[in-house]
Amino acid sequence: MNVxxxxxxxxxxxxxxxxIIHRFWLQKLGLEGDYRARQVSDGGLADYxxxxxxxxxxxxxxxxxxxxxxxxxxxxxxxxxxxxxxxVNTVQAIAGALLGSNTDAAGFLEPLRPRLEDGHWFRMARIxxxxxxxxxxxAALAQEGFTLVLAGRDVAxxxxxxxxxxxxxxxxxxxxxxxxxxxxxxxxxxxxxxxxIVNASPLGMRRQxxxxxxxxxxxxxxxxxxxxxxxxxxxxxxxARAAGHRTIDGLAMLIGQAAAAFEIFFGEPAPRxxxxxxxxxxxx
Numbered sequence: 001m002n003v004x005x006x007x008x009x010x011x012x013x014x015x016x017x018x019x020i021i022h023r024f025w026l027q028k029l030g031l032e033g034d035y036r037a038r039q040v041s042d043g044g045l046a047d048y049x050x051x052x053x054x055x056x057x058x059x060x061x062x063x064x065x066x067x068x069x070x071x072x073x074x075x076x077x078x079x080x081x082x083x084x085x086x087x088v089n090t091v092q093a094i095a096g097a098l099l100g101s102n103t104d105a106a107g108f109l110e111p112l113r114p115r116l117e118d119g120h121w122f123r124m125a126r127i128x129x130x131x132x133x134x135x136x137x138x139a140a141l142a143q144e145g146f147t148l149v150l151a152g153r154d155v156a157x158x159x160x161x162x163x164x165x166x167x168x169x170x171x172x173x174x175x176x177x178x179x180x181x182x183x184x185x186x187x188x189x190x191x192x193x194x195x196x197i198v199n200a201s202p203l204g205m206r207r208q209x210x211x212x213x214x215x216x217x218x219x220x221x222x223x224x225x226x227x228x229x230x231x232x233x234x235x236x237x238x239x240a241r242a243a244g245h246r247t248i249d250g251l252a253m254l255i256g257q258a259a260a261a262f263e264i265f266f267g268e269p270a271p272r273x274x275x276x277x278x279x280x281x282x283x284x
Contacts, residue, residue, distance in 0.1 A: 002057045006265040007036040009048065010064035014039075015206060015230035017251075017282050018062055021258045024278050028271045033059075035265075042066060049074050053096055059265040060092040062258075065202060068132030075100040085139045085165065087132040090261045101264065104136035107257025108227070109144070111248050115194055115223070116144055123147065123194045124219075128176060128211060129201030130158050133227055135165060137200050142166035146196070151176045180212035187219045195222035197240070204234040211236050215243035223247070229254050232283060251282055 008018040014037070022035030038061075040048045045067055052058045063071055068087040072078065075091065079101040082088045088100035109116070123146040127137055130152035138161060141148060148171040152158040158173035197218050203211035205228045213236060218224070224240030229250035237247045255278065259270035 003032055003034055004057050004059050004266070005034040005036060006059040006061060006261075007038045008062040008064060009038050009040040009045075010067060011039055011041050013037045013064070016064065017229055017254060018258060020282060021255060021278065022262055022265075024274070024281065025262055025270045026266065028274055029268055031266055031268060033266055040067070042070065045071060046074055049091075049098065052093070053098065055093075058093055060090065060098075062261055063089050063091060065132065068135075072100060074098070081105060085136050087135045089132070089136075089257065090264060092264050102136055103257040103260035103264075104133055104253070105140035106260055107253045107255075108137050109140050110256035111252040112196075112223075112225075118194075120145075120194045121192045124149070125196040125198060126151065126179070126217070127196075127198045127200050128152075128179065128213065129199065129203070130154065130161055131201065134200035135161065137198060137227075138162065139165045141196070142169065142171075146194075147171060149174060151179060177212075179217050180214060182214045182216045185216075190219050190221050193219070193221070195219040197222050197224045197245075199224075199226040199228060199234075199236050202228070204228045204236050206230050213239065215239055215245070218243065218245060221245075225253075226250055227253050251279055255279070 008016050016037050019035050019037050026033050071088050076097040077099050082100045082102040085102050089104045090101045092099045125141045125146045126149045128151045150158040150162055151174050153176050155173050155175050162171045199211055202208050222245055224245045225248040226234050226236045227250045228234050232249050240247050262270040
């Protein structure tokens with residue numbers, strides 16, 4: 001029996017929670033289908049796509065590290081968000097053609113929507129990381145009127161990314177190490193402001209080094225947002241709460257972007273009324 005399926009590809013991939021999410025939704029909706037994880041090395045990406053093109057049961061794949069940019073030349077067409085961001089996290093198979101899209105930006109913004117509906121006289125985000133996920137976050141927050149401070153190990157790369165994705169506004173590129181040691185900077189009154197500290201890097205992920213961030217760099221009332229999902233409870237988030245900051249964990253973005261991809265793959269909206277049950281399952 002030919003069961004339609006989608007999958008997530010990356011290297012490494014064992015830590016991915018995407019199969020749990022998509023299978024949960026398929027079961028809740030009573031849909032026939034499957035969702036798998038597939039380890040694909042950098043050198044095997046072209047062969048993987050070539051092997052999947054001719055499979056009529058393959059609906060597409062989600063794309064994670066390190067392929068979000070490397071996959072672009074191998075696709076037939078890009079949707080507007082992916083083209084603007086310059087990174088792909090979802091590939092849809094349509095009659096043998098491969099269409100690249102990006103649901104990371106929408107997924108990242110989803111838990112922030114209640115805050116973004118409020119008016120602010122100033123919005124600032126300190127974004128740590130310059131990879132594929134960071135590209136989507138930079139583009140999304142720039143469109144929402146944030147002044148951005150982008151930190152990476154390569155300051156020139158961070159500057160180029162800002163110039164490409166957020167050419168309007170006074171944005172700043174700094175070395176990641178800038179945030180590793182304490183500052184005696186005194187923040188002004190933040191009433192009417194929205195401040196974010198975003199870990200958009202793999203630092204803090206299982207088997208990765210920890211992210212060195214001193215919370216004296218976070219304005220009072222700032223929200224700490226970590227996109228890492230393995231573990232969900234990161235040292236970054238623990239440090240934020242210890243310093244008195246509100247937090248958003250990586251499951252929020254993961255579930256948000258997965259919901260958009262699920263509808264692309266399986267043609268039905270994800271049953272988001274079950275989010276609490278899903279989160280509990282993912283935290284086990």
